[in-house]
Amino acid sequence: MRWLLPLICLAACEPVERAPCQVRGDAELELTPSDRSFGEFTSGDDIVFGPPPQGGAPYAALTGRVDGLDLVDGVTLELWGEDVESGEDLGSLSYETRLVCANVGDSAGNWLATDVHFRFFGWNLDQLGGRVAELSMRVTDKDGMSVEQSVVGELVEDMD
Amino acid sequence: MRAALPLVALLSMIPTAEALACGGFFCNRDFPIDQAGEEVIFGVDEDAGTVDAHVSIAYQGASEDFAWIVPVANVPELFPSSDALFTGLRTQTKPQFYLQWDYSGECAWDMLYDDAEADADGGPPSPTTGGNGVTVVNEERVGPYDSVTLQAETADLLLSWLNNAGYDLPTDLSSVLEPYVASDQYFVALKLSAGSETGDLVPLGMRYEGRTASVPIQLTSVAATPDMPLTVYVLGEARSVPDNYLHVRINEAAINWFTGGDNYADVISRAADEAGGHAFATDFSGATRPGSIFNESSYNEGQLLSATTPFEWIDRLMGMGLPPSAALLAALQDAIPYPQTLADEGVSASNFYDCLSCYSEHVDSSSWDAAAATEALNTGLIDGLREAERILAAHPHISRMTSSLDADEMTVDPIFVFNGDMDQDASNVHTATLQFDCLSGETWEEADRTLILSDGREISLPSQQWIWEHETSEFDVMEPLTSPAAVVIEDLGSDGDGEMMFDYRDSAAAEAEDFRAEGTGACGCATTSPVGTVGLLLGLLPLALRRREDR
Numbered sequence: 174m175r176w177l178l179p180l181i182c183l184a185a186c187e188p189v190e191r192a193p194c195q196v197r198g199d200a201e202l203e204l205t206p207s208d209r210s211f212g213e214f215t216s217g218d219d220i221v222f223g224p225p226p227q228g229g230a231p232y233a234a235l236t237g238r239v240d241g242l243d244l245v246d247g248v249t250l251e252l253w254g255e256d257v258e259s260g261e262d263l264g265s266l267s268y269e270t271r272l273v274c275a276n277v278g279d280s281a282g283n284w285l286a287t288d289v290h291f292r293f294f295g296w297n298l299d300q301l302g303g304r305v306a307e308l309s310m311r312v313t314d315k316d317g318m319s320v321e322q323s324v325v326g327e328l329v330e331d332m333d
Numbered sequence: 334m335r336a337a338l339p340l341v342a343l344l345s346m347i348p349t350a351e352a353l354a355c356g357g358f359f360c361n362r363d364f365p366i367d368q369a370g371e372e373v374i375f376g377v378d379e380d381a382g383t384v385d386a387h388v389s390i391a392y393q394g395a396s397e398d399f400a401w402i403v404p405v406a407n408v409p410e411l412f413p414s415s416d417a418l419f420t421g422l423r424t425q426t427k428p429q430f431y432l433q434w435d436y437s438g439e440c441a442w443d444m445l446y447d448d449a450e451a452d453a454d455g456g457p458p459s460p461t462t463g464g465n466g467v468t469v470v471n472e473e474r475v476g477p478y479d480s481v482t483l484q485a486e487t488a489d490l491l492l493s494w495l496n497n498a499g500y501d502l503p504t505d506l507s508s509v510l511e512p513y514v515a516s517d518q519y520f521v522a523l524k525l526s527a528g529s530e531t532g533d534l535v536p537l538g539m540r541y542e543g544r545t546a547s548v549p550i551q552l553t554s555v556a557a558t559p560d561m562p563l564t565v566y567v568l569g570e571a572r573s574v575p576d577n578y579l580h581v582r583i584n585e586a587a588i589n590w591f592t593g594g595d596n597y598a599d600v601i602s603r604a605a606d607e608a609g610g611h612a613f614a615t616d617f618s619g620a621t622r623p624g625s626i627f628n629e630s631s632y633n634e635g636q637l638l639s640a641t642t643p644f645e646w647i648d649r650l651m652g653m654g655l656p657p658s659a660a661l662l663a664a665l666q667d668a669i670p671y672p673q674t675l676a677d678e679g680v681s682a683s684n685f686y687d688c689l690s691c692y693s694e695h696v697d698s699s700s701w702d703a704a705a706a707t708e709a710l711n712t713g714l715i716d717g718l719r720e721a722e723r724i725l726a727a728h729p730h731i732s733r734m735t736s737s738l739d740a741d742e743m744t745v746d747p748i749f750v751f752n753g754d755m756d757q758d759a760s761n762v763h764t765a766t767l768q769f770d771c772l773s774g775e776t777w778e779e780a781d782r783t784l785i786l787s788d789g790r791e792i793s794l795p796s797q798q799w800i801w802e803h804e805t806s807e808f809d810v811m812e813p814l815t816s817p818a819a820v821v822i823e824d825l826g827s828d829g830d831g832e833m834m835f836d837y838r839d840s841a842a843a844e845a846e847d848f849r850a851e852g853t854g855a856c857g858c859a860t861t862s863p864v865g866t867v868g869l870l871l872g873l874l875p876l877a878l879r880r881r882e883d884r
Contacts, residue, residue, distance in 0.1 A: 268744050277833050277834065287834070
C-alpha cells in the first residue's frame with residue numbers, strides 16, 4: 174500500500190513561501206478613478222461618472238489599493254463625496270466587504286478594491302457635470318485600523 | 334406573505350427524455366421545483382439598440398397579495414415570456430461534472446464486477462398623470478398580470494400610488510427604490526389579474542432601448558436569501574463578461590467530483606466571497622441552438638382545432654413532443670380544468686393530464702370547445718415558446734454567468750458587456766479522471782487512486798477500501814486542496830483579456846504535487862499505511878496553517 178500519511182513531520186516541512194499581502198510597512202491607501210491606473214491620476218483631472226444602465230443613482234467607479242493592514246477577515250468600506258466649491262454633500266455609502274489580495278500584476282502584494290461605485294445619491298446627472306468633487310474612501314479592518322484617501326477632480330459624464 | 338419577490342426565479346424542470354419515455358407529459362410525478370435563486374435572460378441587440386430581458390418570478394402566498402416591481406431605464410414593451418426559455422437555456426448551459434474511471438495496472442476484476450452489479454440497482458401609449466407626483470406611462474394586461482409602467486417624484490409617492498391601486502408592495506422598499514426614482518427611472522409593477530392565480534405565474538419579458546445588460550440587484554436585497562445564487566444569461570454577438578464585477582475561475586479541486594459536483598453552488602459562493610463578494614464565474618459560453626426549445630414544425634394547430642373531445646385533443650398534443658414545463662401545466666389547466674375533487678383526493682395535476690382518460694368521469698366533454706382550449710394553449714405556452722425561439726435565432730452567442738450574493742453585498746448593479754477578444758468558448762461540461770493505480774493482484778477497491786483534473790493536476794487519493802474503513806470520503810481527504818475556491822480572480826472588460834489580480838494556478842499545481850508525493854501532508858514524511866483519522870488530521874494541519882498565512 175503506497176498511501177502514506179505523515180504523523181510527525183512538522184520539523185521536516187518545507188519552509189512556507191512568503192505569502193502576498195502580509196502586513197509590512199505603514200498602512201496606506203491609494204485611490205484612483207477606475208479608468209486610470211494607479212499613479213496616472215493627478216488632482217484636478219476628470220472624474221468620469223454616469224448612470225447605471227438599468228437605474229439607480231449616478232456613479233463614479235473608483236479603485237483602491239491597500240498596503241500595511243491585515244484585511245483577511247474583511248473590511249468596512251466607506252465612501253463619501255463633497256462638492257469642493259459649495260461644500261454640498263454628494264452622497265455617502267458604507268458596507269462590509271472583502272478585498273482581493275492580488276498576487277500578480279502591478280498590485281501584487283496589495284489588497285485591491287476594484288470598481289467600487291461611489292453613488293451620487295439624491296443627485297441627477299445634469300446636476301453633477303462640471304462640479305469639482307472630492308471623493309473619499311476609508312478602509313477599516315476588523316481591528317478598527319483604518320486608512321483613507323481622496324481624489325479631487327472635475328466630474329465629467331462619460332460612462333458607456 | 335405580503336412581500337414582493339423581485340426578480341426571483343421559479344424554476345421547474347424535468348429532463349425531457351425521461352418525461353417522454355413514460356408516455357405522458359409529466360410522467361406521473363409531482364412537479365419538482367428547482368429554486369435556483371434569481372435568473373435573468375438578456376438578449377442584447379447592439380445594432381438596433383434594444384435589450385430584451387426575461388425575468389422569472391417566484392412567489393409564495395395568496396394570489397391577491399402578489400405584487401412585483403422592477404426599475405427599467407426606458408419605457409419597456411411588456412410581453413409574457415416562457416419558462417421553457419429558462420428550462421431550455423438551463424439545460425444547455427448548466428455546469429456538469431463527470432468523473433471518468435480509468436483502471437491502470439493489473440486490477441483484479443471480480444469484486445469490481447460484483448459491486449458494479451450491486452450498484453446497478455441502485456410599445457407604450459401616451460403618458461397620463463396619475464396624480465400626487467406619479468406619472469403613469471402605460472397600463473395593460475400581460476399574460477396573467479395587470480401591469481403598470483410609471484415614474485414618480487419620490488419612492489414614497491410611488492409606493493403610495495401603487496398600494497392604492499392594489500399593488501401590494503411592502504413599504505420598506507422605499508429606501509432601495511429611492512435611488513432609482515432619483516435618476517428618473519421607470520418602474521414596471523405587476524399584480525395578478527382578476528381570475529388569475531399564483532399558479533399562473535409566468536416569466537415576464539421586457540423590451541427596451543439600451544445596449545447593456547444590467548441586473549437591478551439592489552432592489553432584490555429586500556427579498557434576498559443568504560448567499561442567493563444569481564444566474565445571468567446574456568445573448569448577443571459575442572461572449573459576455575461582467576464589467577463592474579470581477580470574474581473568477583473556480584478551483585476544480587474544490588468540486589466534489591464524487592457527488593457529481595453537487596457543491597458547485599457552494600464553490601461559486603466561496604469564490605465570489607474571495608473576490609470581495611462582487612464576482613461572477615462563467616458557467617458556459619458558446620453558440621446558441623435555435624430549434625432546441627420549440628420545433629414549430631411539430632406543432633400542428635389544425636389537429637388540435639379539429640379534436641372533438643378533450644381526450645382526443647390531449648392525445649394529439651402529447652404526440653407533438655412539447656417539453657414538460659410549468660407553463661405547459663398551467664396552459665393545460667386553462668384548456669381543460671383540473672377538477673378540485675381530484676385535487677382533494679390527492680391526484681396531482683400532472684397525473685391528471687398524463688392520463689386524462691383515467692379520470693374521464695371528472696372531465697366535462699359536453700362543453701368541449703377545441704378552439705378555446707387551443708387558444709388557451711397558444712396564449713399560455715406556444716406564444717412564449719415562439720418568443721424563446723425568436724431570441725435564440727436573433728443572437729448567435731450565449732454566455733451564462735453565476736454569482737452568489739448576500740443582501741448586504743447587493744450594493745452595485747452588475748453590468749455585462751461583450752468581449753470579442755477573449756476566447757469565445759467555455760464549456761459547461763467538466764471531466765476529471767479517477768485512475769485506479771492497481772498493483773499486481775490488487776482489486777480496484779484496494780488500489781490507490783489518482784484524481785486527474787482537466788488542468789493537469791494529479792491528486793493522490795487512498796483506496797476505496799481505506800475510505801470505507803475510515804468512514805470518510807475522498808472529498809474530505811482532498812480538503813487541503815479545496816481552497817481557495819477561485820484559482821483566478823480577474824478584472825474583465827469589453828476588450829482584451831482583462832487584468833489578472835490573483836492567480837493561484839501555479840501554487841495549486843505545486844500543492845497537488847506535494848499532496849501526491851507526500852500523502853496528504855505538507856511535507857515529505859512517510860508512515861506505513863493506513864493510519865487513523867487522527868493521523869490524517871495531524872497531517873492536514875500544516876497545510877491548513879499555511880493556507881491561513883497565504884491569505
